[in-house]
Amino acid sequence: MNQNWFSIQPIWIFAAVLLLTLLSGLIGLPILRRLGVGQTVRDDGPKTHYVKSGTPTFGGFFFLVPIALVTIVFQMANGFSSPEMALLLILLTFGFAGFLDDYIKVRISKKGLSVRQKTVLLLAFSSGFTLWYLLALPVEPFLLVPGLGALPILGWWKIPYGIFVVIYLFFIANSVNLTDGVDGLASSVTVMTGLALAAAGLVVQRLDLDTTLTRPAVALSLMLAAGCLGFLAFNHHPAKVFMGDTGSQALGAGVAAIALFYGAPWILLFIGFIYVAESLSVVIQVAYFKRTGGKRIFRMSPIHHHFELGGWKENKVVLAFSAVTLVGSALGLSLLALA
Numbered sequence: 001m002n003q004n005w006f007s008i009q010p011i012w013i014f015a016a017v018l019l020l021t022l023l024s025g026l027i028g029l030p031i032l033r034r035l036g037v038g039q040t041v042r043d044d045g046p047k048t049h050y051v052k053s054g055t056p057t058f059g060g061f062f063f064l065v066p067i068a069l070v071t072i073v074f075q076m077a078n079g080f081s082s083p084e085m086a087l088l089l090i091l092l093t094f095g096f097a098g099f100l101d102d103y104i105k106v107r108i109s110k111k112g113l114s115v116r117q118k119t120v121l122l123l124a125f126s127s128g129f130t131l132w133y134l135l136a137l138p139v140e141p142f143l144l145v146p147g148l149g150a151l152p153i154l155g156w157w158k159i160p161y162g163i164f165v166v167i168y169l170f171f172i173a174n175s176v177n178l179t180d181g182v183d184g185l186a187s188s189v190t191v192m193t194g195l196a197l198a199a200a201g202l203v204v205q206r207l208d209l210d211t212t213l214t215r216p217a218v219a220l221s222l223m224l225a226a227g228c229l230g231f232l233a234f235n236h237h238p239a240k241v242f243m244g245d246t247g248s249q250a251l252g253a254g255v256a257a258i259a260l261f262y263g264a265p266w267i268l269l270f271i272g273f274i275y276v277a278e279s280l281s282v283v284i285q286v287a288y289f290k291r292t293g294g295k296r297i298f299r300m301s302p303i304h305h306h307f308e309l310g311g312w313k314e315n316k317v318v319l320a321f322s323a324v325t326l327v328g329s330a331l332g333l334s335l336l337a338l339a
Helices: 009-035 049-052 061-078 082-107 113-136 153-178 183-205 214-236 244-261 266-270 272-292 303-309 313-339
Strands: 142-145 151-152
Touching: 009 061, 009 214, 049 151, 061 082, 061 214, 061 244, 061 266, 082 113, 082 153, 082 244, 113 153, 113 244, 142 303, 153 183, 153 244, 153 266, 153 272, 183 214, 183 244, 183 272, 183 313, 214 244, 266 272, 266 313, 272 303, 303 313
Parallel strands: none
Antiparallel strands: 142 151
């Protein structure tokens, strides 16, 4: 790749995915309606969501297909490399797991995959990516620590770090999935998360580290942001289509893998604060419910439902959570600059 990659190619990548996502939505939405693949809203969710039953799902394909096409085209033009293909593969494998869950929900049983089935599938995909990341990466994996710089992950340290990576990928993917419960929420948050992760790549580049991993991570960050921005044209309130687990599981795996490529998985505590908060709200709610014999901390979890039941409209939830993501991104990038 030439030295102008960071200033020229990302613009074309972003524009291509954005336009193709819009085109995919215009073509795909009527098809999904004809196929009758409407989502069944959960019975224990907010009553205001009942009117959404029957809204088409599988919308994740609107941006996953363009991302795959653009990635392959640019790979053909610049030469195939394993980091780019590994990022695409984890995106598509997690998307496949989500697709199976969505398909079962709309065609067989509204319960979808069992918790055990989905857990086994996602852990298998996480483990496969982790083995490649630790054993076949073109450069040594490393961890960026503010104030200490890049610490290489060597020898037996790869074992505990590998366990962490598997759990981390699984957790973030499911956290993004939980965030996708309000029209436009996961899409809006991920637009800003993707742009923030692209900016993080520019910060990492200035640390004079090998750009073998930085370039593909920046590219995917921009593609995720562009795909979600295009998808918002169909997913903003009132949503015409849902991304489903097909989209949300893929997005989660994507942002998690990008942060790993930067050597900064911790940055999602800030840039991905909303994702983490959504998951923790569920964990806290369930633990407190069991410990107290039926009492709740939140009106409903994930936490976006807590605010909905408190009287917030869906657009207000999206706006507030997006603002939190913006602040978290600024904090995360500031800490990354100290590495």
